[in-house]
Amino acid sequence: MTQPSALFWFRRDLRTEDNRGLYEALAKHNQVYCAFILDSSILDPLPRQDRRVDFIMASLQSLQLELRQHGGELLVRHGLPIEEIPRLARDLGVDCVYANKDYEPATILRDRRVSELLEAEGRRLSLYKDHVVFEEDEILTAASRPYTVFTPYKNNWQKKVRHLDLEVADSASMLHKLAQHPATDLPALQDFGFESSDLSSLPIAPGSTGARVLLDDFSDRIEHYKTLRDFPSVKGVSYLSAHLRFGTISIRQLARLAYERQNAGADCWLGELIWRDFYQQFLWHFPNVAKQSFKPEYQNLAYENNEEWFAAWKEGRTGYPIVDAAMRQLLHSGYMHNRLRMIVASFLVKDLLIDWRWGEAWFAEKLLDFDLAANNGGWQWSASTGCDAQPYFRIFNPVSQSEKFDPQGKLIRRYVPELAAFDDKAIHAPWQAKTTPPGFRLGLDYPHPIVDHAVQREKALALFGKPA
Ligand SMILES: Cc1cc2nc3c(=O)[nH]c(=O)nc-3n(C[C@H](O)[C@H](O)[C@H](O)COP(=O)(O)OP(=O)(O)OC[C@H]3O[C@@H](n4cnc5c(N)ncnc54)[C@H](O)[C@@H]3O)c2cc1C
Numbered sequence: 001m002t003q004p005s006a007l008f009w010f011r012r013d014l015r016t017e018d019n020r021g022l023y024e025a026l027a028k029h030n031q032v033y034c035a036f037i038l039d040s041s042i043l044d045p046l047p048r049q050d051r052r053v054d055f056i057m058a059s060l061q062s063l064q065l066e067l068r069q070h071g072g073e074l075l076v077r078h079g080l081p082i083e084e085i086p087r088l089a090r091d092l093g094v095d096c097v098y099a100n101k102d103y104e105p106a107t108i109l110r111d112r113r114v115s116e117l118l119e120a121e122g123r124r125l126s127l128y129k130d131h132v133v134f135e136e137d138e139i140l141t142a143a144s145r146p147y148t149v150f151t152p153y154k155n156n157w158q159k160k161v162r163h164l165d166l167e168v169a170d171s172a173s174m175l176h177k178l179a180q181h182p183a184t185d186l187p188a189l190q191d192f193g194f195e196s197s198d199l200s201s202l203p204i205a206p207g208s209t210g211a212r213v214l215l216d217d218f219s220d221r222i223e224h225y226k227t228l229r230d231f232p233s234v235k236g237v238s239y240l241s242a243h244l245r246f247g248t249i250s251i252r253q254l255a256r257l258a259y260e261r262q263n264a265g266a267d268c269w270l271g272e273l274i275w276r277d278f279y280q281q282f283l284w285h286f287p288n289v290a291k292q293s294f295k296p297e298y299q300n301l302a303y304e305n306n307e308e309w310f311a312a313w314k315e316g317r318t319g320y321p322i323v324d325a326a327m328r329q330l331l332h333s334g335y336m337h338n339r340l341r342m343i344v345a346s347f348l349v350k351d352l353l354i355d356w357r358w359g360e361a362w363f364a365e366k367l368l369d370f371d372l373a374a375n376n377g378g379w380q381w382s383a384s385t386g387c388d389a390q391p392y393f394r395i396f397n398p399v400s401q402s403e404k405f406d407p408q409g410k411l412i413r414r415y416v417p418e419l420a421a422f423d424d425k426a427i428h429a430p431w432q433a434k435t436t437p438p439g440f441r442l443g444l445d446y447p448h449p450i451v452d453h454a455v456q457r458e459k460a461l462a463l464f465g466k467p468a
Pocket of ligand 1: 229237238239240241242244245272273275276277279336337338339341342345363367369370371372374375376377378379382
């Protein structure tokens with residue numbers, strides 16, 4: 001029996017298609033209101049211009065259009081969800097609020113509080129799995145323990161997955177049940193102190209239509225993913241991470257595509273989607289990793305934490321071209337290719353001997369696709385402090401990584417134009433070049449390396465080899 005009105009609370013799921021929580025609300029109620037809260041506790045500490053906020057606002061606009069096409073309306077409020085959601089439920093006279101689950105420690109606490117406040121007024125918050133294929137303790141070891149090693153987790157994930165797990169949550173076919181509400185304009189960014197959005201600074205188009213364009217493009221090249229995915233200057237990856245972060249595309253849809261294609265590229269890509277699930281469940285089981293090393297022996301390493309080196313790393317002036325190109329790509333676009341994320345993370349921790357949490361925080365500030373679980377997982381993997389991490393003695397050589405993965409220096413030429421005239425061999429280590437391009441002055445036009453990799457490597461081995 002369908003019930004009267006409900007409220008659907010959009011969060012990291014800014015789409016109307018294949019949205020599990022929205023589907024449940026529409027299936028169980030006669031009419032469904034929709035809301036999004038611009039959470040002041042998240043927005044207030046951000047710089048006044050932030051690509052993520054631009055991306056969200058543009059995605060909300062396209063969501064609003066989609067809802068309106070079906071007679072609905074997106075109610076956007078600015079404030080604390082623990083106040084705004086109970087208030088909206090009260091004002092709209094709904095007893096049931098629906099949303100999709102989020103597995104970050106702070107969000108779990110927030111949702112618990114919202115649920116308590118709603119319950120105190122005789123209302124209910126229902127949460128659904130939508131952000132991942134398998135959540136929480138759905139995939140456990142034979143001893144009913146959470147997995148801390150990826151490969152057996154992945155094997156079990158693939159053994160367990162059934163058609164049902166990837167089925168479309170057909171919210172799109174029930175949008176005629178959206179509740180009507182007088183039209184309200186979305187607030188402007190300036191209303192809460194942000195500078196006007198600059199959508200041209202976004203590396204990808206926002207909203208579900210932006211996601212669809214990227215997916216269509218990637219579908220045509222998915223079979224080459226395995227061979228091309230490690231080369232940052234080649235279009236080999238999907239570039240869908242920000243859309244997965246904000247839920248402008250469904251993870252089930254992507255996993256279905258990977259299964260349908262049945263080729264080596266699609267298999268390899270599915271593995272990356274499973275890494276995403278892996279880190280989400282890992283953070284849910286071990287929320288303390290958000291603040292500390294998973295491996296306790298690395299909790300209090302005596303990092304050198306040189307502030308000047310940290311500034312040079314952030315600004316892309318370490319004197320190591322591949323590192324500088326990657327860090328400038330991040331500043332320029334809010335995106336960084338996965339191979340580069342691994343190189344710069346290794347460089348920060350094992351060449352500059354800086355605490356991985358400093359790098360994690362910088363990525364959290366700058367990445368458009370920033371996701372606590374994936375970012376923390378990636379950093380702790382690179383720093384050898386995490387679950388199933390890179391062994392501490394495996395230290396990337398930034399020059400050989402550059403020669404291998406950017407052989408013609410295309411990425412370097414794009415982001416470090418002062419080195420553009422170097423030949424393909426010399427561009428990876430200009431300080432070793434026998435001849436330099438006419439007029440080029442090392443130390444003036446481009447910095448000398450701030451550290452000597454061979455020396456720092458020995459220091460890192462000593463530091464990580466004998467943790468306190
Ligand atoms: C130090 C470090 C920090 C990272 N921080 C983030 C982050 O904040 N947010 C984020 O989404 N990813 C992060 N990653 C993982 C990975 O680099 C990005 O997901 C990927 O580069 C995004 O590009 P893409 O969408 O083209 O990926 P594709 O190669 O097309 O992969 C498809 C999707 O799989 C998921 N995925 C791929 N690799 C990983 C991975 N190693 N861990 C978890 N999920 C993965 C992403 O959702 C990605 O969009 C980080 C990796 C490292 C090494």
